Amino acid sequence: MQASLSLSCASPVISAKSNPALGSFSKSSALRFCGLKREVLGFRSVKSVGLGRIQRSVSRTVTAALSGNGSASKGFDYDLVIIGAGVGGHGAALHAVEEGLKTAIIEGDVIGGTCVNRGCVPSKALLAVSGRMRELQSEHHLKALGLQVSSAGYDRQGVADHANNLASKIRSNLTNSLKALGVDILNGVGSIVGPQKVKYGKAGFPETEITAKDIIIATGSVPFVPNGIEVDGKTVFTSDHALKLEWVPDWIAIVGSGYIGLEFSDVYTALGSEVTFVEALDQLMPGFDPEIGKLAQRILINPRNVDYHTGVFAKKITPAKDGRPVLIELIDAKTKEPSDTLEVDAALIATGRAPFTKGLGLENINVVTQRGFVPIDDHMQVLDAGGNRVPHLYCIGDANGKMMLAHAASAQGISVVERVCGKENVLNHLSIPAACFTHPEISMVGLTEPQAREKAEQEGFEVSIAKTSFKANTKALAENEGEGLAKLIYRPDTGEILGVHILGLHAADLIHEASNAIALGTRIQDIKFAVHAHPTLSEVLDELFKSAKVNCAVSHSVNEPVAA
Numbered sequence: 001m002q003a004s005l006s007l008s009c010a011s012p013v014i015s016a017k018s019n020p021a022l023g024s025f026s027k028s029s030a031l032r033f034c035g036l037k038r039e040v041l042g043f044r045s046v047k048s049v050g051l052g053r054i055q056r057s058v059s060r061t062v063t064a065a066l067s068g069n070g071s072a073s074k075g076f077d078y079d080l081v082i083i084g085a086g087v088g089g090h091g092a093a094l095h096a097v098e099e100g101l102k103t104a105i106i107e108g109d110v111i112g113g114t115c116v117n118r119g120c121v122p123s124k125a126l127l128a129v130s131g132r133m134r135e136l137q138s139e140h141h142l143k144a145l146g147l148q149v150s151s152a153g154y155d156r157q158g159v160a161d162h163a164n165n166l167a168s169k170i171r172s173n174l175t176n177s178l179k180a181l182g183v184d185i186l187n188g189v190g191s192i193v194g195p196q197k198v199k200y201g202k203a204g205f206p207e208t209e210i211t212a213k214d215i216i217i218a219t220g221s222v223p224f225v226p227n228g229i230e231v232d233g234k235t236v237f238t239s240d241h242a243l244k245l246e247w248v249p250d251w252i253a254i255v256g257s258g259y260i261g262l263e264f265s266d267v268y269t270a271l272g273s274e275v276t277f278v279e280a281l282d283q284l285m286p287g288f289d290p291e292i293g294k295l296a297q298r299i300l301i302n303p304r305n306v307d308y309h310t311g312v313f314a315k316k317i318t319p320a321k322d323g324r325p326v327l328i329e330l331i332d333a334k335t336k337e338p339s340d341t342l343e344v345d346a347a348l349i350a351t352g353r354a355p356f357t358k359g360l361g362l363e364n365i366n367v368v369t370q371r372g373f374v375p376i377d378d379h380m381q382v383l384d385a386g387g388n389r390v391p392h393l394y395c396i397g398d399a400n401g402k403m404m405l406a407h408a409a410s411a412q413g414i415s416v417v418e419r420v421c422g423k424e425n426v427l428n429h430l431s432i433p434a435a436c437f438t439h440p441e442i443s444m445v446g447l448t449e450p451q452a453r454e455k456a457e458q459e460g461f462e463v464s465i466a467k468t469s470f471k472a473n474t475k476a477l478a479e480n481e482g483e484g485l486a487k488l489i490y491r492p493d494t495g496e497i498l499g500v501h502i503l504g505l506h507a508a509d510l511i512h513e514a515s516n517a518i519a520l521g522t523r524i525q526d527i528k529f530a531v532h533a534h535p536t537l538s539e540v541l542d543e544l545f546k547s548a549k550v551n552c553a554v555s556h557s558v559n560e561p562v563a564a
């Protein structure tokens, strides 16, 4: 029990082990003490918080024995009510209880939302399989390592079960962590009745009205399907269906080459499908840094069983029926003239996500959504139709559309709770990393090169670029995975890191050295003196920072002795 407290405090100074006095603290005061000490010790307020919270939730159930859902502020049922128990709502709820707020979370479906049930978690289980399949199928790769494997195969239902079981396990971890902390889980669909007032209930049952000092909307998103596309869930489907892996089509068209399209292309090609991308913009992976996108095309697209049509819209898609294949009618994205017709076995629609904000009662507080997204300010506080802040109302995660990533939703939730508790906190979204879990992976933080150059022109500064290759890295070569690149975009006059983009083995893990540096304001002239273990992939970033040419004086606090 005590060990868990020291884990959540993350400071040796105040670990329960080294401070037996903590044993006599009340549950919530011990956790408040934890928060207080963080500030006393000079930790910055939370700028980016990882989704490790989900993984840590099991240990938190132990920690929870020390905590409790406090009593509400006078005149309210709760200090905080969160609508939606996805990863955003979950992250906010855990932090709120840590801060001593009496907290309730309303969920209309199952705990965990998109990420746990229909997103990050099951997709990463499928990608874990595709990575291994890819490796076992690559004769060239195995031979280079001196390995002999007769043949690689898979059991589709076994792979599907792996994804489903993982989602169930993480869902139950999340649910247990909320219960153990004493968060009130209110089942039903929630909506806003008026200022600081929410109602919830299940269809056919009377609704319950509750009051809360502060309210967070965390209702997430659903797949966006453009007009003209008929989804039958069998031959034309979204990621919601694809994650169940009910079958593996011989030929599948993937409409949209963003995160979902790319990750599923990795899965399907490893399992033997032929993939055809349909992308509206002129190049594949238009959201990535263009140089990384080009390299990704060379590594992830060209050598695989993948072809593509760019600059075209899927205007009409008709599911397979009566022995006829799926029919995809393409039009030129600019001229809108018909350009081609595809006949395939299946189509995955991966054209983005739409906010899930209908029926939330926003009209009761004069809030008008923008394409369904809830308008917010820098503190995730909701703005009304006149652009004014709505007191005590916040929106986090996919529903505000600022950054549709699980860890961003969670970090926004924590940031809001900090504000609600009276602590100044602005989440630096440019420090939030993103990753695409293909093989090899792609990761990024901050600006792309064109974005950085545009900003530089507006603000009048120079931009420099540094690059390192995985080919020069011992660990990557030992793994026979030397294909990859890391790219640093920075200001040579100040050493500020503007963006880092990585394509290569374990890029999703490597990015955090850069994202933490941005979050903490660390400059290149400082981080380049940090020492990395040899031989590790992290030396790719070490080389990257060392190869940058910064023109300002060294201020390497990193090597200064730390006062005892």
Ligand SMILES: Cc1cc2nc3c(=O)[nH]c(=O)nc-3n(C[C@H](O)[C@H](O)[C@H](O)COP(=O)(O)OP(=O)(O)OC[C@H]3O[C@@H](n4cnc5c(N)ncnc54)[C@H](O)[C@@H]3O)c2cc1C
Binding pocket: 083, 084, 085, 086, 087, 088, 089, 106, 107, 108, 109, 110, 111, 112, 113, 114, 115, 116, 118, 119, 120, 121, 123, 188, 189, 190, 191, 218, 219, 220, 221, 239, 260, 356, 359, 360, 396, 397, 398, 399, 403, 404, 405, 406, 407, 408, 409, 437
């Ligand atoms: C296939 C796929 C893979 C992904 N992979 C990754 C990844 O690897 N990494 C990553 O960072 N992100 C990934 N994402 C994105 C990530 O899933 C989302 O950014 C994240 O789930 C958003 O969290 P949220 O809490 O805002 O919303 P959600 O997770 O969507 O949760 C919202 C919750 O609110 C509930 N709800 C909605 N309305 C109401 C209401 N009125 N009353 C009560 N409850 C309500 C819903 O039932 C749901 O449980 C992926 C998404 C998809 C689709």
Ligand SMILES: NC(=O)c1ccc[n+]([C@@H]2O[C@H](COP(=O)([O-])OP(=O)(O)OC[C@H]3O[C@@H](n4cnc5c(N)ncnc54)[C@H](O)[C@@H]3O)[C@@H](O)[C@H]2O)c1
Binding pocket: 226, 255, 256, 257, 258, 259, 260, 261, 263, 278, 279, 280, 281, 285, 286, 287, 312, 313, 314, 350, 351, 352, 353, 403, 404, 405, 434, 435, 436, 437
């Ligand atoms: N690893 C991860 O972090 C991860 C994985 C999956 C999803 N996600 C999140 O889920 C969200 C949705 O992912 P996504 O891949 O669906 O969206 P996306 O926005 O990443 O990509 C959608 C793509 O579809 C194209 N498109 C849109 N309409 C089209 C049409 N009619 N015809 C052809 N092309 C069209 C767009 O140009 C774009 O390239 C993303 O915001 C992402 O942040 C994250």
